[in-house]
Every structure is written in structure tokens, then in C-alpha cells.
Amino acid sequence: MKVKTITKERILLEGTSALIKRLGYANAARFISLLGGKGDMVLEIREKRESESIGEVVKRIRSKSGS
Amino acid sequence: MRIAEETMAFISILELAESREVSIVNSDVLEDEIEEILNQEKRSEIQMLMTICENFIELSDVIIELAKELQKNCNLSGGDALHLACACNSSQFFLTCDDFILEKIKCIEGTIKRKGNILKVEKPIDFIEEKHES
Numbered sequence: 001m002k003v004k005t006i007t008k009e010r011i012l013l014e015g016t017s018a019l020i021k022r023l024g025y026a027n028a029a030r031f032i033s034l035l036g037g038k039g040d041m042v043l044e045i046r047e048k049r050e051s052e053s054i055g056e057v058v059k060r061i062r063s064k065s066g067s
Numbered sequence: 068m069r070i071a072e073e074t075m076a077f078i079s080i081l082e083l084a085e086s087r088e089v090s091i092v093n094s095d096v097l098e099d100e101i102e103e104i105l106n107q108e109k110r111s112e113i114q115m116l117m118t119i120c121e122n123f124i125e126l127s128d129v130i131i132e133l134a135k136e137l138q139k140n141c142n143l144s145g146g147d148a149l150h151l152a153c154a155c156n157s158s159q160f161f162l163t164c165d166d167f168i169l170e171k172i173k174c175i176e177g178t179i180k181r182k183g184n185i186l187k188v189e190k191p192i193d194f195i196e197e198k199h200e201s
Contacts (some may be wrong), residue, residue, distance in 0.1 A: 005139040007106060009107055009111060010201055012107060012108055012111035012112070013111045013115060015111075016111055016112050016114075016115035017115050017118075019115075020115060020116070020118070024081040024085055025081045025084065025085055025116060025119045025175060026078050026079075026085055028115075028116070029077065029078050029081055029116060030075075030078050030119065032112055033074045033078070040070060041104075041109065042073075042164050042165050044104070045100060045104075045146075045165075046165060046167060048100075048103060048146070049100075049144045049145070049147060050144050052144070052145050052146060053145045054131065054134050054138060054145035054148060054149060055145070056145065057099065057145055057146055058131060058149075059128065060099060061095050061096065061099045061126050062126070064099070064102075065095070065155030
């Protein structure tokens with residue numbers, strides 16, 4: 001029997017997309033906030049930003065785009 | 068408490084974007100930052116919510132040069148400077164909850180003004196309050 005698998009990342013993207021289609025962007029965000037979450041994204045992003053130079057960010061972006 | 072208020076402001080901005088009263092701008096720099104979020108659940112949610120953006124700013128040499136100037140003048144991190152430089156040519160407002168950027172508003176807005184552009188940097192909650200008052 002063939003079992004069709006879907007990655008965790010794919011199901012999270014599809015699930016959020018379905019939520020947005022059903023509720024709209026603002027209400028989807030409202031729903032996600034009601035589910036709660038751990039941590040402070042602003043602090044997490046701040047730590048990452050502090051550790052990188054302009055050159056490092058630019059290099060990573062350009063390597064992704066292939067330019 | 069603060070995170071709850073910021074979340075409500077973010078939701079209000081999404082409502083304004085849905086009713087086309089504001090337009091949210093995405094960029095190479097923002098997409099890169101989102102891709103670097105380690106928590107898969109948070110990353111996926113943000114990636115999908117960002118599909119509301121109608122405009123996209125690609126990284127360019129002009130943006131990199133402005134970012135370097137902002138970093139030098141205002142002592143910003145590389146990422147902060149790149150985000151602000153991306154917003155400079157495309158947006159009227161740069162909304163952030165990040166105190167490290169908010170405490171340098173005067174320097175940032177001044178540097179951008181000297182380049183011939185106007186960008187207002189503020190907290191999402193202040194933007195929403197001003198929008199409701201107008």
C-alpha cells in the first residue's frame with residue numbers, strides 16, 4: 001500500500017493558508033494568537049540581527065536568489 | 068501585557084490591509100529573516116500571513132549603501148539597517164516593536180531625510196491610534 005506523506009512544514013503552511021482562506025488574514029491571526037505561543041519573537045529576532053553584519057545578510061540573500 | 072497589545076495592533080494593521088486602507092510591503096531582507104526563524108510553526112504562520120503583501124522590495128546596491136550609512140550614523144545592527152533602507156524608497160511608515168530601533172528614531176529619520184526621503188518610524192500601536200484619530 002502506498003502512503004502519501006506530507007512534511008510537517010507543508011502541513012503547517014497548508015493549514016495556515018486554509019485558515020486565511022476561511023477567516024481572512026486578521027481573523028486568522030486572531031485565531032493563532034488565541035492558541036497562544038511561547039517566547040518573544042522580537043527578542044529572538046533581535047539576538048539574530050545583532051550577530052550578523054550587512055555583508056553576511058546580503059551574502060545569504062544573494063546566494064538564495066542565485067545572483 | 069505589552070505582547071498582547073502589540074498583537075492587537077498587528078491584527079488591526081492586517082484589518083486595514085484587508086480593507087485596502089494600507090498596503091504592507093515585503094522585501095528580500097524580511098523574507099530572509101522569516102526563513103531564519105527556527106520555530107517551524109511560527110515560521111509557517113508568518114510566511115502565510117505575509118502573502119497579504121502586495122509590494123516587494125528587492126535588495127539592490129542602492130539599498131546596501133543606504134544601510135551602511137544608517138548603520139554608521141545611528142549605530143544600528145546590519146539587519147536593522149537593511150530593513151530600514153528597504154523601507155526608505157517604498158514606504159511612508161516603518162512599524163516595529165523593537166526598542167533598539169525605536170530609541171534611535173531621531174537619527175534614523177534624520178539620516179533618511181538628508182537623503183531626500185521621508186520615513187516615519189513608530190510602534191504599530193501608535194500607528195493604529197493615529198489612524199483612528201484621523
